[in-house]
Amino acid sequence: MRKKLLISFCVLFGALSLAAQSFAADKFGADRHTAKGVQCAACHGPDPKNPIYPEEAQCVACHDKAALAKKTQNLPQANPHAAPHNGDCTLCHMQHEPAVNYCAQCHNFKFNVK
Structure with missing residues (x-):
């Protein structure tokens, strides 16, 4: 359950940050990472279908x-x-x-x- 939620959030916030980084930068820590150019794979590994926690x-x-x-x-x-x-x-x-x-x-x- 948490893994599916993590994937959904990663996809959602990746899209949000691309569309409006200034909005996303104030919501969650992942948004601040994305705003600084840190990709999801840096923390979750290279396979977006099987992200590591x-x-x-x-x-x-x-x-x-x-x-x-x-x-x-x-x-x-x-x-x-x-x-x-x-x-x-x-x-x-x-x-x-x-x-x-x-x-x-x-x-x-x-x-x-x-």
Whole structure:
């Protein structure tokens, strides 16, 4: 189910970004990637009929996790990028869906997740 949804979103947002990149750039993380010229295959592999679901290793290939932790080190409640149980990037940054504050499942942190 999630794989089919991922394919649908990739196709949909690819089309949207080609038609109106300025509109798409503000919706989801995938749109920001597309607006910067990152192709779907960079994260999902070369086969659009069988896209891979990116894991943290794929994200940190381009996004330095230590730099992200430093960037968010002064958040008032906690640093989500340096948490002792920080999981996969896609727990918060889903790219094809609105971002979520995964930490809020257990904590009362009010992060503005992008």
